[in-house]
Amino acid sequence: MEGFILGLDLNRQAGCSMTQLKKNRSRIRLLSGAFVMLVLALGFNILLTFATLEKLYVKTFIAKNNVVAQDLRHNLETAVRFGKSVDNFIGMDKLIQDTLQHLAAEQSNTGKSGTNKSDIFVFITDPDGHILYSSNTQVVGTDLPEPVRQPMIKGTNTTEENNAIKYKGVYYLSLPVIQFFSKKQVASVTVAFSQKHVKSMLRTIAMKNIDLIAVVLCSAMGLLFIYLRSLNLERGTSKKTLGQIKFKISAVFFIVICLAQITLSLFNLFEFRNHFVDAFTQKSIVMSKLLKQDIEYLLAKGLNIRRLIKMDEKLADVIAASPELEGITISDDKSKPLYMATQHGMCNRTNAKKNQSADCKTMFLKSAPQYTITQNLFDTQRSKTGALAGKLTIHISKDFLLSKIQSIALDSITVLGVSIFFFVELLILELQLIDRRITQTPRAQKKQVHYTAIRPVAFMFFFGIDTCISFLPLHMATLYNPSHPLLGLSKNIIMGLPISIQMLFTAISLLISGVWCDKRGWAEPFLVGLFLSGSGFIFAWLAPSSLFFLIALGLVGMGYGLSLMAAQGFIIAHTTAKNSAQGMAQLWAGVYAGSICGGATGAMLADRIGYAPVFLVGGTIVLMMIVYTFFIMKDAVMCPKPQLQTTRPALAEQTRPSSRHPSIFSFLFTRKIFTLVVFYGLPWYIVLIGFMNYYSPIYLKEIGVSQSNIGRIFMIYGICLMYISPHLSRLVGRAKDKKQYLVIGSFIGSLSIANFYFFKDVSGIVSVTVSIFLLGLSACLIPVRSAYVLDFQITQQLGGGKAIGVLNAVLRLGQVTGPILFGWLFITLGSDSGIAVTAAAYLIFTLIFIFLG
Secondary structure: OHHHHHHHHHHHHHHHHHHHHHHHHHHHHHHHHHHHHHHHHHHHHHHHHHHHHHHHHHHHHHHHHHHHHHHHHHHHHHHHHOOOOOOOOOOHHHHHHHHHHHHHHHHHHOOOOOOOHHHEEEEEEOOOOEEEEEOOHHHOOOEOOHHHHHHHHHOOOOOHHHHEEEEOOEEEEEEEEEOOOOOOEEEEEEEEEEOHHHHHHHHHHHHHHHHHHHHHHHHHHHHHHHHHHOOOOOOOOOHHHHHHHHHHHHHHHHHHHHHHHHHHHHHHHHHHHHHHHHHHHHHHHHHHHHHHHHHHHHHHOOOOHHHOOOHHHHHHHHHHOOOOEEEEEEEEOOOOEEEEEEOOEEEEOOOHHHHOOHHHHHOOOOOOHHHEEEEEEEEOOOOOOOEEEEEEEEEEOHHHHHHHHHHHHHHHHHHHHHHHHHHHHHHHHHHHHHHHHHOOOOHHHHOOOOHHHHHHHHHHHHHHHHHHOOOHHHHHHHHOOOOOOHHHOOHHHHHHHHHHHHHHHHHHHHHHHHHHHHHHOOHHHHHHHHHHHHHHHHHHHHOOOHHHHHHHHHHHHHHHHHHHHHHHHHHHHOOOOOOHHHHHHHHHHHHHHHHHHHHHHHHHHHHHHOHHHHHHHHHHHHHHHHHHHHHHOHHHHHOOOOOHHHOOOOHHHOOOOOOOOOOHHHHHOOHHHHHHHHHHHHHHHHHHHHHHHHHHHHHHHHOOOOHHHHHHHHHHHHHHHHHHHHHHHHHHOOOOOOHHHHHHHHHHHHHHHHHHHHHOOOOHHHHHHHHHHHHHHHHHOHHHHHHHHHOOHHHHHHOHHHHHHHHHHHHHHHHHHHHHHHHHHHHHHOHHHHHHHHHHHHHHHHHHHHHHO
């Protein structure tokens, strides 16, 4: 008896050990998944942050060098004004050496190691970029690189934003030298410096980031380990309890990893804030030294500090070119202001008439020690050591610094938001894998694939596809050969061909994929589409000419259409009439998340590694999805053609008679389909593409909105489809009458145009933002369109995939005609009347759809 009891105890202990081992395995798998997500999320955050910070560092670096370059230009323009010739300029070598000295001193002041005169070059060229004088005498008589010379020849190197060009790791900053009387360019001042100065700054921050990432990673993993240890992962847990466990795991993962990303973003934001303030302080110091040098030169010639003619105007010119300055003051040795200039005016207190001006009476500059730079002015004529003649005071604008820091903060928030989008899609994938890790599901049930399985696939597919979306015309321009242009076309037309070719083959493949899905299931066209798209991107990377590049993008377009339609075929095959709208919403949420993240990543990668290698990155991601689909979605792939009779209403249940094999023509001209296309679908796409993609960027640019803010406003549309659409579609999917929601969506669309028309005079940027949000809400109901069409008997007879493919191909006409119609309306009627006509026409079409549909 004792032996029997002992045996039972041993079996119980063995069972407990096995249960504990399985629980530990589940925890290890969850923890390893969390670690991968955390590393990917932080890595994605760092990639975006560093690409953004690099641009900002370059801008501040150029701004500092621009001060010295402008001083050299001013000296040359003054000399030319008094009769000196640039071709035979006595004393040019001294001017160049002084400029070089200031530039080298400026870099050493900012603490950059390894910076010396050999890293910086100064060139004086003729208007065509032929080098006349240089700090490097070996290049005198040669030309600047062609990309640097082009803006000079075209006369576009007039502003700081346009005249800084990067070529082979060197930044060239060029300023035109203008003859005062003729107003013609007689020369150019070019300062060249290596990008290693910027890289050294980023390297310093990268080292700090590595330490911080290690701390954040260890802290986050420690918190997740403690939490997972406390989870009950007992076998046989009820379905309701498992649902609660999955929700808790996802919530904890989301909070911990979001906090890790926020910590990293805040650290980099504060690092750049400190650099930004220091950079503009150093720029102001350099400016004060140059002004001090000019004023002391005049004092050494015997001029009295109270008799400096037009000094207030000179200070005003400096202020006008330096928005970061609040004002400049020159005072006497008793600190009494003599000359002042601010962003609002100038004052000369040594002149009786000017002293009585309104500017002089109201001008006052409040000194703040941390935002004030003071230089003593000495008169070397009065004594060898120099007697104190006065003071030069520069006031840095706190408002300017605050506005710039706010702009940087918005950039950081945008980067954080995009990286969180990326992480959320990873989390959704992790949630789908949790069932496999913490549940013991019978094999037969595992084969029942849920429609949400397509969302991570759609995300990664569009992540890869849209990595190159922002620079297709630009890469085409690099392949353009002016001596042998493709088909004799102009460069501007050829630059637009890649998008046109890709869209053309996409439209063709949408029709092919729909028929293919109905006959063979979704898996074959989806996998073939992935292979064609991925291969097309790799061929685009290798393309030696514009013709081969267009052929490669034709492959991409063909694969893109096949996979996109097949993904919709997956939803059709794995949903019922009640949840098809939810399935479509999940698909488009993944599509837009991938598009936003892929577009941002690709643009930033292109800045660092060039255009061509990004095609390789995108192609690799798309091809990797073939492996993912085979291994993670193998149950869905093995059953490519589910029986639709179990998921859709049977034909006998339909009351409306129809032919058994309708043609595409009869499908499109069925009354409900025809009214859906003409009075709902086409008007909506015309308004979406015409207003949001065509008119809004032009309007926002005209009212002075920055490109970064325009991009942020446009993200609202994608966010609506990513996070509002799935929840809204779940509600709509339960409704029997889906047409009412299409009507609501159409009314919201017309309301978006009406909102802009009535409120743009109150606040243009707010009205556009609200309109795009309303268009996003309207788009959230677009998945209902597919569910609405799939319920028709004629759709069942034609084939769901073929019907949706035909519908998508026809509705692309709205995307094509949207910009053309908007442009025509604004040319013929004007923008205000054009918007009013658009809103009224859209509303009328919606009413026709209600009564005829």
